[in-house]
Amino acid sequence: MSAKKAPTREAAKRKSTANNEDSNIKSHKAEKKVRPCSKTSCPATAPICFARSSQLCCGNGYTSRWYHITAGEHFCNECFEHFYRSYKDGYDIYMSWKRLWTQYGNTDHSIRSYMVDQVLPYWVECNLCHKWRSVFRETDISPKFLKSYVCTKVLKHQSQAEACEAPEDFRVEMTKEVYLWPIHISCNQYLKNSIYAPYVRDFVLDSVGISPSDTSVHKYPDGVFEVRPYMQPFQYDDPIALALPPDQLSDEELLYFPEFHGIYLRYYLIIRNTILVLWCLDVKSYVTLDRVMTYINLRGLSRIWLTLHVQRLLLFLTLKGYINSGVASLPKDVSFIQGLAEEQKHPVIIIGGGIAGLSAARQLTNLGVKVKVLEAGSQIGGRAVDRNSSFPTQSYLVVGCQNNPLVVMCKQLDIPIMELGDSCPLLTDSGEVIDDKTDRRMQFHFEAMLDINKQLCKDLEKDTSLMDRFTHLHTQFKDESGINFDKMEEHLLQFHMSNLEYACGSSLDAVSALHWDQNEDMPQFQGPPVMLQGDMKAVLDRLAEGIDVCNDCKVTGVDYSGKDILVSAGSEEFTASKVIVSVPLSILKAGSIQFTPALPDYKTSSLGIGHVEKVLLKFESPFWKDRVKTSNMFGCVQTGFSFRGMFDVFYDISNKEEYMLSTFISGKAIETLRQKSDKEVADMCVECLKNMFKDASFPTAFYVSRWYSTADIGMAYSFIPVNAGANAFNNMQEDVQEKIYFAGEATHSQFPQTLTGAYMSGVREAEKIYRALVDVT
Numbered sequence: 001m002s003a004k005k006a007p008t009r010e011a012a013k014r015k016s017t018a019n020n021e022d023s024n025i026k027s028h029k030a031e032k033k034v035r036p037c038s039k040t041s042c043p044a045t046a047p048i049c050f051a052r053s054s055q056l057c058c059g060n061g062y063t064s065r066w067y068h069i070t071a072g073e074h075f076c077n078e079c080f081e082h083f084y085r086s087y088k089d090g091y092d093i094y095m096s097w098k099r100l101w102t103q104y105g106n107t108d109h110s111i112r113s114y115m116v117d118q119v120l121p122y123w124v125e126c127n128l129c130h131k132w133r134s135v136f137r138e139t140d141i142s143p144k145f146l147k148s149y150v151c152t153k154v155l156k157h158q159s160q161a162e163a164c165e166a167p168e169d170f171r172v173e174m175t176k177e178v179y180l181w182p183i184h185i186s187c188n189q190y191l192k193n194s195i196y197a198p199y200v201r202d203f204v205l206d207s208v209g210i211s212p213s214d215t216s217v218h219k220y221p222d223g224v225f226e227v228r229p230y231m232q233p234f235q236y237d238d239p240i241a242l243a244l245p246p247d248q249l250s251d252e253e254l255l256y257f258p259e260f261h262g263i264y265l266r267y268y269l270i271i272r273n274t275i276l277v278l279w280c281l282d283v284k285s286y287v288t289l290d291r292v293m294t295y296i297n298l299r300g301l302s303r304i305w306l307t308l309h310v311q312r313l314l315l316f317l318t319l320k321g322y323i324n325s326g327v328a329s330l331p332k333d334v335s336f337i338q339g340l341a342e343e344q345k346h347p348v349i350i351i352g353g354g355i356a357g358l359s360a361a362r363q364l365t366n367l368g369v370k371v372k373v374l375e376a377g378s379q380i381g382g383r384a385v386d387r388n389s390s391f392p393t394q395s396y397l398v399v400g401c402q403n404n405p406l407v408v409m410c411k412q413l414d415i416p417i418m419e420l421g422d423s424c425p426l427l428t429d430s431g432e433v434i435d436d437k438t439d440r441r442m443q444f445h446f447e448a449m450l451d452i453n454k455q456l457c458k459d460l461e462k463d464t465s466l467m468d469r470f471t472h473l474h475t476q477f478k479d480e481s482g483i484n485f486d487k488m489e490e491h492l493l494q495f496h497m498s499n500l501e502y503a504c505g506s507s508l509d510a511v512s513a514l515h516w517d518q519n520e521d522m523p524q525f526q527g528p529p530v531m532l533q534g535d536m537k538a539v540l541d542r543l544a545e546g547i548d549v550c551n552d553c554k555v556t557g558v559d560y561s562g563k564d565i566l567v568s569a570g571s572e573e574f575t576a577s578k579v580i581v582s583v584p585l586s587i588l589k590a591g592s593i594q595f596t597p598a599l600p601d602y603k604t605s606s607l608g609i610g611h612v613e614k615v616l617l618k619f620e621s622p623f624w625k626d627r628v629k630t631s632n633m634f635g636c637v638q639t640g641f642s643f644r645g646m647f648d649v650f651y652d653i654s655n656k657e658e659y660m661l662s663t664f665i666s667g668k669a670i671e672t673l674r675q676k677s678d679k680e681v682a683d684m685c686v687e688c689l690k691n692m693f694k695d696a697s698f699p700t701a702f703y704v705s706r707w708y709s710t711a712d713i714g715m716a717y718s719f720i721p722v723n724a725g726a727n728a729f730n731n732m733q734e735d736v737q738e739k740i741y742f743a744g745e746a747t748h749s750q751f752p753q754t755l756t757g758a759y760m761s762g763v764r765e766a767e768k769i770y771r772a773l774v775d776v777t
């Protein structure tokens, strides 16, 4: 086998020996004096010099000293001297490399690291026979070269098949001793032509696994390099959800890959950083071993050893939802997904076809696990799809768009998203504009009360409601400072409280002051809030594609007392190996599904059932634009109602064809909604808008959600009630006897209540089940 271009005599000589370092050991031993490698535990008894740099190179003969790189890679003392001695030919080359290395790197430079960085041959996998071959060290192993590489014909008339039949170098096998191989590595390798280089420019190159000698990297100018506006592979200072530090392992990674802690860290970073950036650059394509390997531009046998770790990392990052998430199409052959330990007799049954159930189903199916989804309704989607609405959008808000799987799915399906600006002009329900100063003052006061509450919570063990806490702090502030608030300022305070009630999904009377924001210290998604402008149904349909979903299948009982689990839905009965329960909390609380044995009490007693409803309105003209020119939302400070929670914020959700607004009803106002017809609610809303905008007209269409009374739903999202404790969300995700698993918005403590949390809870449970069924290496 030879490389593509015509080999020089010198290169050909190098090549013929580099391929079979020890294969001639026996005959050498018989004929001439050999020196084994002196490194403890190195098995090479008669090494061969891969460098062939000096004319005096010993080749496969005797040298006074071998320099060890790995168990199968050594260079001789003559080649060492060639670069080390100032009077030798290689000295200047080495010195200019060293200058570059010290300028851009932090790690030690030596002849050994020079050899690894510049002289070791490359190893490449043949795309036909999948054997590994070494190629000339001068070869440009670009992605294009790697994608098309096949064993090259050595003899003039040798066919491709014959070339592929040539045995693989025996050292390749050594690298497959995954845990043994690295103990022989004496010098770290660093990546060239790194795809992630532009995004880690603030780091010293070798600290993130990139070779300091790679001049292609030095060209990147200062300034922000964005992978994609909505994707962020790396976290730099503060933790960010689904992003990782480019120069170290996260605690979670350390748990799964402890062997990479310390001296092998760079290898981990090379693989993981490459994978993350590949995903962020193109969320429509699955990241696979082949794709990753075309970007692993490393010399030496360790490149082969790394393929096994690439597989492991791909699986890990996929299971955790860092990559290959959402609706990216699964390629036919995904080698990193390990098959099940034994054939699955019964499917995993998922109860509930909302976003949580479907994300679990999609993920498990991609991982090769058989699933069946049982959905009570006549269509999938749960709370993510307003069943009776004909509006082209359901107006879902996503707080923090970067890396958010919801945004990823919209991008995968080309569904538009609308960035919400920073400003939200405030008007009163009688049309008065709230001036900036008053707005800022009351916002400051409100946030100060939240901060004080946080401080108090550190010392207080007794819980109380957020409402009691606000009332107390507000009164105390007025008493102690002597500052009074006028009527408008008090209305503004109510406006802020109302927004919090919308976020919590409950009147503040019921929300825990101690734990309402239990996720505050957990990594969150960054980037601006966005509104998903398309139809969530399209996303859910794609998630469900190819999955066995039974609609109109309302589960009434789950018996997990035996080895198999029996799931009954009316007169039908199904057998499952494991079950994921993803129904709304209200359904669990109502006891609509009878579990045998009964579920632990905490599954139904800790969290509260929250209520929020939305109103969508379609108009002939965008009458609000006159007063709300640059923003895509505006606040309405209610002064006329005796309760909070009615139409506080309006979002402009217009598309190219239609003018639309959405708004919400929350807190105590839900009671009012219950007593009114949709038309009466729309009338109240229009009344409000007419007072604010003189040209406001009656909508051409409107939709009022009524999730509180929707069959099989009965709620909006869950919240932490007074005295529920900090672990209320965490308790919900605990499995029962490794048979019954739980997903859904109420089970995700990091992103509770949301579509995002619901989606990620499905991914989380899929991982648990996959690990239980597969012996993941």
Ligand SMILES: Cc1cc2nc3c(=O)[nH]c(=O)nc-3n(C[C@H](O)[C@H](O)[C@H](O)COP(=O)(O)OP(=O)(O)OC[C@H]3O[C@@H](n4cnc5c(N)ncnc54)[C@H](O)[C@@H]3O)c2cc1C
Residues within 6 Å of the ligand: 351, 352, 353, 354, 355, 356, 357, 374, 375, 376, 377, 380, 381, 382, 383, 384, 395, 396, 397, 398, 553, 554, 555, 556, 582, 583, 584, 587, 592, 593, 612, 613, 614, 705, 707, 711, 712, 713, 715, 716, 717, 743, 744, 745, 746, 753, 754, 755, 756, 758
């Ligand atoms: C008005 C409103 C506004 C919202 N706004 C936002 C927002 O802006 N941003 C955001 O991120 N989130 C928002 N949410 C929350 C979001 O919609 C939910 O968190 C998410 O949809 C919950 O998904 P899930 O899969 O956990 O549950 P669900 O979607 O409720 O899915 C559960 C499924 O289980 C089925 N089921 C019930 N009982 C049975 C049974 N016995 N057998 C079989 N199937 C059963 C149900 O029919 C349902 O399809 C909002 C919710 C509401 C109501």
